[in-house]
Structure formats: structure tokens, C-alpha cells
Amino acid sequence: MAKAKRTPMMEQWHDIRSRVAKDTLLFFRLGDFYEIFNEDAIEGSRILGITQTHRHGLPMAGIPYHAANAYIGKILNAGRKVAIVDQVETPKAGKLVKRELTRIITPGTILESQQQDERSSQYILAISMSRQGIHTAWMDLTTGEFVIAQQSLFQAEQLLPIISALEPREVLIPETGIQIRVRGVELENLYSQLEALLANRLTTELPDYQFDPISGQRTVLETLKVLNLEGFGIEHGHPALGPAGALLDYVTDTLCQRPKHISRITEHRSGNVLLVDPATQRNLEIFRGASHTRQGSLIEAMDATVTAAGARQLETLLARPIMDLETIQFRQNVVGVFIEVPSTLFDIQQLLRQVRDIPRILSRLQNRIQNPRELGGVRDTLDRLPEIISALESVNHPLLFNIIERIENFDTLTDILDSALNEELPGAIQDGGAIRAGFDEELDRLRSLTSDNKIWLADLESSEQEATGIKNLKVKYNGAFGYFIEVTKANLTLVPEHYIRKQTMTNAERFTTEGLKTKEKEILNAEERALAREEVIFRDLIADILEDRDALMRTSECIAELDIFCGWAQIAREWNYCKPMVDHSDLLQIKGGRHPVVEQTMRAERLGLAGTHSFVPNDCHLESSDSQIVLITGPNMAGKSTFIRQIGLITLMAQVGAWVPAESCHLGLVDRVFSRVGASDELSRGNSTFMVEMNETANILNNSTSRSLIILDEIGRGTSTYDGLSIAWAVVEYLHGVEEEGPRTLFATHYHELTKLANDLPRMRNFSVAVKEWNDEIIFVRQVVPGAADRSYGIQVARLAGLPNSVIDRAKTLLNALESGDAQIQTESIPKRKNTRSPKAAQNMPENDAKFEKDPTDQLELF
Ligand code: ADP
DSSP states (O other), rough: OOOOOOOOHHHHHHHHHHSSSEEEEEEEETEEEEEEHHHHHHHHHHTTTTTOOTTTTTEEEEEEEEEEEEHHHHHHHHHHHHEEEOOOSSSTTTTTEEEEEEEEEESSSOGGGGGSSSSSSOOOEEEEEEEEEEEEEEEEEETTEEEEEEEEEEGGGGGGGHHHHHOSSEEEEETTTSOOOTTTOOOOOHHHHHHHHHSSSSSEEEEEGGGOHHHHHHHHHHTTOOOSGGGGEEEEOOHHHHHHHHHHOOOOOTSSSSSSSOOHHHOOOOBBOOEOOOHHHTTTTTTOTTTTSSTTTHHOOOOOOHHHHHHHHHHHHHOBBOOHHHHHHHHHHHHHHHHHHHHHHHHHHHHHTTOOOHHHHHHHHHTTTTOHHHHHHHHHHHHHHHHHHHHHHOOOOOOOOHHHSOOOOOHHHHHHHHHHSSSSOOOOGGGOOOBBBSHHHHHHHHHHHHHHHHHHHHHHHHHHHHHOTTOOOOOOOEEETEEEEEEEHHHGOOOOOEEEEEEEEESEEEEEEEEHHHHHHHHHHHHHHHHHHHHHHHHHHHHHHHHHHHHHHHHHHHHOOOOOOHHHHHHHHTTOBBEEEESSSEEEEEEEOOOHHHHHHHHHHHHHTTTOOOOOOOOEEEESSSEEEEEEEEEEEEEEEHHHHHHHHHHHHOOOOOOOOSSSEEEOOEEEEHHHHHHHHHHGGTTOOOHHHHHHHHHHHHHHOTTTTTESSSSSTTSHHHHHHHHHHHHHHHHOSSOOHHHHHHHEEGGGGGGGGGGOOEEEEEEEEEEEEEETEEEEEEEEEEEESSSSHHHHHHTTTTOOOOHHHHHHHHHHHHHHHHOOGGGGGOOOOOOOHHHHHHHHHHHHOHHHOOOGTOOOOOO
């Protein structure tokens, strides 16, 4: 069958389609719709749940232009990209309108505010490997943050915590992959960790040459418009400039132009940072809780920010807790100042609520997404600055002057924006009405022309009614026909000679006159010119704002920090936190410590009357050179995991400079926090095996220093008891070592045998979580006390969990037999489960009748 001849428009579609990557759906502007054709239409209608039709034999689906944002959001959420093809000239009858690819929107390159998660950063990461090491670059296009980093192959794992905390929306890798072979270097572990990190992320493969450092450097220099990178402290030919170049090329393709707002590149150096490896970030639920959302995470418990930029900055701080005492103490002290002045704190937070997202507004303004409301956002923010400064000054504390100084002066810009912009602003400059009356003489003149003429028009209606005697004569306007006089059919006989027929309707005729024609021209002309004038002023205002771009970015960073500190002060007041003493000692001493997340959750539940208990505070004393390893025993459910995790969280909170949930806390700086939870605890994530557990344990043993904090929960559980016990035993011995000091370690375990190790290891201490026994039942008191637990109470916990009484009794008999060394367990005495239900009875008894299932004795008969 001969192929149907393509129409010129479909030729145009095919031409653009062939230039856009296959994994991208193409939205093709056709009048008021974006149409999707061919395979895109099949995929698109499936994702969007819209009807698919046909045009010229091709599958087709369409979405209204004005609602495109919502649809684009859905496609991005489905992990796909969208290419936008727009009409780039005014359509003319009988002529194919020119269309161009104007933008490719991907999850990592969204600039439109409607689709952004404003409280979260939006990173794209590019990564490559060479013999020199692992090289990465990442960028948040919405703010212009641009960073490179690299590590040698031997220390490559130090980069993983950083990459993990970025939670990149997109990853770019060379098409031949990132794995290389280097003789004599064992990289399997690194690769498996990298793979886990990058799994389920939208990954795009780019040609290898795009990762070349030399051409990458050229691209970076061109984008930043500088001659060399010395000013940024980045050496010539830095290998991470390879991925940096790939990233810029990718972003350029999606924006269909070089990004205009990237003016700085920094190198991440891990020197002064507390490293938290990816497994620990997961185990301690720092950024995501058990439900994989922010709910139940540390960041949620620490976030009382009221601005989007503040929320994002908090993510950054928490991703990189520091080891720099001066900065930690500065932050702690600022929080302390705000705690003392609650009413000022409240005032400042009220002002901050009116501050808009300056970094993202600037990035939109610089990348063609410009509308009057963005300018209004800048104005509203600048208007607040003097008030924020005077609130800070009113506290009159030297520490706050540090912050005040960083808020720069924008008096001129503020005056311009205040006098130029109307209070209420239109969504697009073409809608008119953005610029205030009185700001620009020419604009005022054009507007008055329009309004004088409109008065003339209003008068016209009544004067013509009088002159013609047609009472219901109307002067009207529409987009297609302009101004006209409308006369109903019944009155046509009264129409005077000089009326010129314009259009015939079912019930009426439309006319114009020479006078009306002239006025119409004048009005449309004046309106058009007024709009054009507004647009010129609008562009000038954007230029004025961008002139102050760097100062605006610096000030916005300072305001974001202020927001964080105020939030921390608010939380510290509400939850009665203390200021931790942080120094260079080897201590970690906490009195009355609480788990920040569990404590908040428990109160929320209490308020909902679902539970009645409060969090029980506990103490902790660790010291590298004295009580270095604390082994915690106690029954399941006693509170071991909660306790050891709370120590990890308090440490992180202290090293970002926040106050902590405790009565007092003395922390010697920690260089790395490691946490490992037993395989079975992680099984629910579906990705954990004994092998992974051992990999991570190996990572801890190989990389911890005597400054590190190690949190181990039930390691060795993923294998047989004796294997597991032996591994756990050997790990404790290794961590203790023979030197004078070692990493501060908390080890929760149900292997009682380990408690004996304290006899041989001078720096190990036994602790347990106390329980009370009452009538052969246990009551959890959640108190951590010195000394080992005397037994595991597993059977009592099993009873609490609802195991049938007969099973509990049998287990007790077996336990006694095992403990007394009776190897001859009588198998004949094993109770058998017998179904007493007769087939008849079963018919009346639904299989999953909950009530029936609840009374287990009904179902069991022992014999
Ligand atoms: P384990 O690790 O010993 O099995 P968990 O730490 O998982 O026990 O704690 C069991 C339960 O007890 C959890 O629901 C937790 O919220 C609660 N819990 C733990 N510690 C405390 C505490 N100090 N005060 C109040 N409740 C606690």
C-alpha cells in the first residue's frame, strides 16, 4: 500500500521528532492545544488517562494549552521527559506556522514553579570514573548551585554519602557505563554501593566524549564567562570538569539555550565535614522515614522553617554536618539568642513568611520564564528586609549584627519596584496592568488616550440611540470584529444610511460608521502601544533586578539561614532542648536524652488520645579512652534500637549547630557516624541480604577512626545463631582493639553471650534496658541501666504478641530443658495442631473470620 503523503505540518512534526531523544514525549502546539502524535500519543494517553484519537492515520491525543502544566507534571512523575514545540510566529491563514523546539522539561530541569517541590532541592548529578578516581558534578538549576567533586579510587567511598544526601532527580552517565577495571584495586564493593544509590533514578546515558575534562573545561569557562577557574580555587584540567561539561551540555539542550544564571562553580572537599554514609542515612532515617517520605525523619523533626529557601538550606546543612567548632558554636549561640526573645522570634518568623523564593525567581527570570508576579515576589521580599533588620536590631545582641551585616542594601531597587509595580499583578505582561499609574509618562498618556476614547464610546451608545430612535441599540466589542453597533432585526428599518454593514447574525445586524472606525483604530493603536510600553518597562525592571543578582543571592542565603535558626529556636523552646557543649574531647555524654522523632510522634499520638505514654529520657556515657564500647542487652521491644539511634541523631543535630533533645550533652567532635542494622530489620526494604550487611560492616571496620561514632543494631542476625554470634563477637573485639582508644560504639544485641566480653575488654561496658516482671509478664519501663540483662524474655514478648498459650507453655518447657543442658528433647511430647472443625461446622464458619481467629484455644487441641 502506498504511503499516505504527509501534510506540510506533519512533515514539520517528523522533522522535529527526529531531533529529539526517543525517551521524550513531544508536545506539539496546534492553536489552543498541545497535540501528541504517533507512539508518543499511545504512551501519553496511557500516562495521562486521556482519550486517543487519530489524525491522518496517526494516533493522536491533545491537551489544552492553558492546562499543560498539570499534564506535564504527570508525565515527569511517570519518569518521562517532555519536549515542548511552540508556534514561534503569529499564525496567518493558508500558511504553515513556524514551530520550534523551545524546551525539554525533565525532572531535574524544571523551572516552572507549578511543578517544583519548593521545599526541596532539585539536583542533577553527572558521574564518571577514570584511573584517577571517581568524578562528579551536580547542579540545582533552580538556584544556579553548581558543584564538582572527586576522590581517588582508594577513597571513592567517601563521596557516596554526599551523593546519597543529594537525592538527585536525574543522573547522567557515560554510555559505556561508569565501571572501569584497574589492576590491583578491588572496586566491587564500590560498584554495588553506587548501583544501589543510582537504582530507581532517572538515568540518561550520554556519549563518552561529553565527559572529557578538556572540552568540559571549555564549556564551563564559556558558561561562566571567565578565562580560567583560578578564582574559584579549581585547578586547570580538574578531572571533574568532565562531568561538569556533560551536565552543562545536557542542561543547555533542555533549555534550548545556555543557562544564563550559572555564575559560580565550587569544589566540594570532604575535609571538614562529618560523613554519614548512605546506609546510615537510611538507618537513622535522616531524610526519609520508614514510609520513604519526610514523615518520621529527622529533617522533619528539625524543620520549623517558614520559607522554601530555608527548608532547602536545612537539607543542605543536614547533608553536611560539620567539624568546625567555630561555626557550630556560632549557630548554637544565635539559636540561644532567639530562645531568649520569644516575641521578637515570633515577629521575625511572621516577616519571613512574606519573603519569596528569590533564588528560584532569579533563575526563572534569567531563563525566559518571566512574568510580572515574579517581580512582585522580589518587591514583596525587598519590602520586608528593613523590617527584618529592625527586628534583629531591637534584640541588640552582637551576634545578630553578624547577620544584619550580611543583609545588603537594596534601597534603589526597592524604590523602583515599589513605584513601578501595581499591588495586584497580572499573570502575564501581555494582559496589561502590571505597571502603576504615574510611573511612566508615556504609558500614562497612552492609557489616557484609551480611556478618553472609551468614554467617547460609552457616549456613542446613548447619542446613537437618540439619533436613530432605536432604544436597544448597543455599541459592543469582540476580538475578531473590533467595535461595532448592534441593531436587532426588528429595528433594521430605522438604521440610517451612513451605517456600514459589518456582519449578519441570526437576530441582529452589526454596523460601523466612519467615526467609529477612526476611534477604533485610535483605541486599538493606543492599547497596543500601551502594552508595548509596559513590556519595555517590564524588561527594564528585570534588568535592574538582575543587576543586583549576586547581592540578592547572598542576602537570600543569609535570610534562609536566619529562617533555620529561628526554626531551631522555636523547636528548642517547645521541646525543651539544651545547648550541647561541643569540643575536641573524646566524650559523648548525654543526660536525659530523647529521640527527637519518637518524642514528637508520641505527643502527637497522645493528643489524638491513641496512646498515653510519654517518652522516657535516658543517659549515655561514651569515651574513646574509657567506656568506648557500650553493649546494650534487653528483650525485644524494650527500646534498644530507639536508644542507640537517638544518640546518633543527637550527635548529628549537635554537629549542624542545633540544640538537642536532652537535659545536657557534652560531645567531642565526631568525624563519621556509622550505623548498621541487622539484616532482618532491613528485609522490609527488599534489598537487604546477609551479604549487604557484611559489606556494610566491612565498611565500618575499614573506615572508622577513633573519632567516629558507631551504632550497631543486632549485627550477625542474618545467619545461623553460632555464625552470627561469632561474627558479632569478633567485630566487638576488633573495634576495641589493643590500642588505648577506639571509636565510640553502641552495640545493641540479643546475644547474651557477648556480655561476657566485658571481662576481657577493659573499655567495654554492659548496659541493659530494664523491664519489670509481674505475674510472669513483662512491663517495659524503657530505662537504660548499667549491667547486662539477665535473660532475653523472648517468651514473654511472644506472649504479648499474641502467640497461643499452648505454644508459650511448650516453649517454656523447651527452654528449661535447653538451659539445663537436656539434649534429649522428647519429640513425642510435641503438641500437634488439630483442626476440630467438622466439614459441616466449617461451612458456617468463614475462613478469615477475625473473631474466630482471635481465640486460638478454639483451634488447637493438644494430645
Ligand atoms: P528494641 O530495639 O529493643 O526491640 P525499640 O527501640 O524498637 O525496641 O522500641 C520498641 C518500642 O518502644 C517502640 O515503639 C518505641 O517507640 C518505644 N520506645 C522505645 N524507647 C522508648 C522510650 N525511651 N520511651 C518511650 N517509648 C520508647
